[in-house]
Amino acid sequence: MGKTALLFAGQGSQFPGMGKDFYEQYPEFKKVFDLLPAEQREIAFSGSRDQLKETVNTQPILLAFGLGIYEVLKSRGFRPDMTAGLSLGEYSALTAAGVFTPEQAVSLIHCRAEAMEEASAGVQTEMSAILGLDRDKLMDCLKRASSAGRVEAANFNCPGQIVISGEQAAVEEAERLAKEAGARKCMRLPVSGPFHTSYMKPAAEVLEQRFQKESFGRMEFPVYFNCTGRPETAADGQDEGTVISDLLVRQVQSSVYMEDTIRNMIEADAGRFVEIGPGKTLSGFVRRTDRSVQTVSITTAADLQAFLGE
Structure with a gap:
């Protein structure tokens, strides 16, 4: 064992x-x-x-x-x-x-x-788990989504699951780009801040x-x-x-x-x-x-x- x-x-x-x-x-x-x-x-x-x-x-x-x-x-x-x-x-x-x-x-x-x-405090933020997309593709999506605000990779949890965090508008844009790139699902998390960014x-x-x-x-x-x-x-x-x-x-x-x-x-x-x-x-x-x-x-x-x- x-x-x-x-x-x-x-x-x-x-x-x-x-x-x-x-x-x-x-x-x-x-x-x-x-x-x-x-x-x-x-x-x-x-x-x-x-x-x-x-x-x-x-x-x-x-x-x-x-x-x-x-x-x-x-x-x-x-x-x-x-x-x-x-x-x-x-x-x-x-x-x-x-x-x-x-x-x-x-x-x-x-x-x-x-x-x-x-x-x-004072920042409208979200965290979202991006499912089914590899690191390199997601990092490219985050780079492109930065035009909408600050968004970063917060957690590399396991193969095919990476959590992103940042301003609400930028997270939404990153989710859209991730789905276009082949992500299976984007799932919002029940937390109250842009942690690990x-x-x-x-x-x-x-x-x-x-x-x-x-x-x-x-x-x-x-x-x-x-x-x-x-x-x-x-x-x-x-x-x-x-x-x-x-x-x-x-x-x-x-x-x-x-x-x-x-x-x-x-x-x-x-x-x-x-x-x-x-x-x-x-x-x-x-x-x-x-x-x-x-x-x-x-x-x-x-x-x-x-x-x-x-």
Whole structure:
């Protein structure tokens, strides 16, 4: 079966009611989820989709959801060989690997979400998943659509699925050009900002200042980073915390290379991918990248019990 890779979901996978079953059954999950304000716990368990869609709610809730489940797994002896996370899921991955404490991660992600929401203010933006078109053709469409405004590639998720982000008019033009070029479908995503684009430069600057005040633990197992698709280590004379903070500052304003991450994990002998997070989005990316590996998704307490063999 090879090694086990752990993946943490990102924004867009949230749904009302997420985490309630874990909260009621697992004290390890409850301890992490209680790091959220009571209002956000209520939004997770019984809020509306619109409330959950707001970046300042989505990111902390998803982080606590992923970390809470990981704490249950960890308490039962589970340890991955490597990990990665999509966008905000990268903070969950780093926390699982020992770089941040759960308390630290929740505080950081509140800061990140607020900075990203502020960077999005006043701009009518959209994110859209372009299905069935290769990178080169889509990049050409984005270049041509730039006459309508700013639009960039935000996520290279898997073969045939690339997410674009930017001004509404430019995204619409890019979708039109992509369909002309042979895209099978263009699907709008339930998120509230032009994430992983140059629009997020102000948020990156806020994070850069914040990381100067943080302490960083040493990684206990490799973390594959969004903006390179590879594990990154400090060179001689470099501080590992500085390397990580530089990558996280870069991550918020640049493309996420999830397909490259998955391919590099498989090359490092990952034969089983365990996805933590609402839905099965990342497991789908893995299967569309390489159908020979095993995938497991943990979204509900029943999923967790089945995985643990309880």
